[in-house]
Structures are given as C-alpha cells and as structure tokens.
Amino acid sequence: MIHRGEDVIIRTIARMLIPFIQLYALYVIMHGHYSPGGGFQGGVILGASLVLLLLTYGYHDARSRISEKIMIIFSSLGVLIYAGIGFLCLLLLGNFLDYSMLSRILHVDAAHARSLGILGVEIGVGFAVMAVMVSIFLDISTGGVLPGDEEEKEKQVPVSEV
C-alpha cells in the first residue's frame, strides 16, 4: 500500500513540479513528429508524473485524480485511437496506417494529412502508455488489491452466499 509521504519539503516541491512535468510530457507527445520524442516517451513522462503524485500523496489522497477505472478507460481509449486511425485508412482504400488517405476527409494535402495522422497516433500511444504505466504501478504497489476494491468485495460477499 502506498502511504502519504511524511516529508513536507518533498511533498511541496513535488506538488509544484507535477504540472510542469505533465506539460513537458504533452509537449513531447505533440512535437513528436518534429523533434525527438513521441507518444511512448511522452506517455512514460506523463505516467511518471502521476506515479510521483501517488508516491508523495499516497493512494487515498491522490484517488480523486487517479482512479484505476479511469486508467482502464484511458488505456483502451489509446489503443482505440491508434487502431481507429489505422482502420480509417483501410476504409479510405489505403493500407493500414497509410495516413495520406486521410487527406480525403481532412481536406488538406497529403503531406499535411500524414503529419496530422501521425499526431493522432502519437496521442493514442501516449494515452495507452500513460494509463498502462500507472495501472502497473498501482498493481505492483498494492498487490493487486486497492482499498476501494476491498470494500466492494465485502459488500458482495453476502449476495454470493445467498
């Protein structure tokens, strides 16, 4: 179980740094097709910022921001965006992830369509990596049983006995 850190200095400095780390992660994702970086790297940085929040504030206090359900939704959403763009290209009579076909629905030239398509895929990869990173961290640190789950299981026991 992750407990709230006791050190005031670390907690406060982490609190102030987290928005900047998150913005840097988003910058890495959004500029992945111009400069080093991309969806995976940005997603890892974004996940690391949430892990930092969890480590310094503990699961109970960080729960309103990071819940396992939201992480599951985000990881699926990321894969959906990636595969969705790929299949959209198939539907537009191109190859899988052949971004230039997107120019037909985006009304821009092929080069620009490639750029936008890559950006979309990067965003999907970033979401998926961030969510999977955080849920792996939550699973390892809690042994797979989150405090919220225990309460739900206790509630469900009488129903199954009946």
Next chain:
Amino acid sequence: MEVTLLVQAADESFAILEKARVRAVDLMNTAAKLTSETRWMEEKKVRAIFRGAQETRAGLQNFAVTFVILFLFWALLSGKYDAFHLSLGVICCGIVAYLGHDLLFYNVRAGDMRVIAGRFLIYIPWLFYQIVLSNFHVARLVLSPKLPIDPKLMRYKTKLESDTSMVTLANSITLTPGTITIAIENGEFVVHALSRKVADDLNAGDMEDRIAHIFMEADHIYIQDVLDVARIFAALR
C-alpha cells in the same frame, strides 16, 4: 403566636421574592442565549457566503495564473509560433491547469497572489545578497589555516504556518552556504550549521521574518481580510 405568624409571613415573602428573582434571571439568560445563538448563526451564514465566494474566486485565480505560467513554459519549449502549435499549447495548458490548478498554488487566497508574487520578487535579490555574504564567510573559514569551524546540529522552532512558506525557508537556508536544512519535523527545523556566526544569523530570524512577510503569516495581516472587512463596514454604513 403572633411572632411565629410574622416570621412565617416574612419567610413566605422571601420565598416569593427568591422565586421571582430566579425567574427573572432565567428569563434574562434565555434572552441572552437566544440573541447570541441567532447572532452566531447569522455570523456563520455570512462567513459561509464569504468563504464560498472566496473559494470560487481562489479556484478561478489559481486556474488563470497556472494557465499563464504553463503557457509561458510551453512557448519556451515549443519554439513554433504558428497557429496550429499555439492552439495545441492552449489545449494542453488548459487540460493540465484544469487537472492541477490546486497543485501549483495550494491554499492561496484570492487577491493575495499579486502581493505574494511582488514580495517574493523583492525577496530574491536580498537572498542573493545573503548568499554572497555567507559565501565570503565560508570562504574565509575554509582558507584560514586554523580552520575555525564549529559544526553543530540545531533545532530551530519556526513561527511559519503553511507548507509553502516552510519549504521556502528550508530551501533558503540550504541555498545559503554554511547552513543546510536536514528535516522539518512538526514545524521544527533541524539545521546543520558550519560555524557559530551562521547559526547566530539564522537564530536572529531575519530570514524567517521576511518569509512570514511574503506569505502574510504569523503576526502579519492578510490583505484580503482587510478588503473584506472594509466592504462589510461600507455595507453596514
């Protein structure tokens, strides 16, 4: 016989008087309690209204200031100032500021932010000056052949209240050569000091006073409180 009657009559009248007194006191107590209760409730209501307004305002202010700072950071990182990348920046900063507006500025009251920022900017040059001064001091200690150091751990009780101000003080102490903050335990700083002079400088509390002044803590007055009180007086008048 007559005397006993007289005594009885006197006793009765005293009893009646006593009863009347008790009833009067009861009545007055109830009246006082009622007024104080209604007053307390009214005060509570007014305070709740003010606090709600304060919270909403503080939330909006935190969001706006966080957004501006993050957007400057984005502009610094991005280096691409065409409409597409700037709009991406606006979206990203909006998301991060919305999710983390209570992370960067926690428990900052609306209206105080500008004062705090201004005082903090004035504080930084002073801190640099102190750093230079104690740099010379430590350099002299190190270069003198006798090495007249007197290292010790000291506990330093602080009057600061919030996390932010305590961390500012801790980092200022660490930045100043000769002193290092090791831990903050229940509002008590554990500081390692290299010599008697730097320890005395810290104990004089100049730095702490300045930080209390920045964050309007301890014996300093909240600006927003004064403004609120002024408005209430204006309404009453």
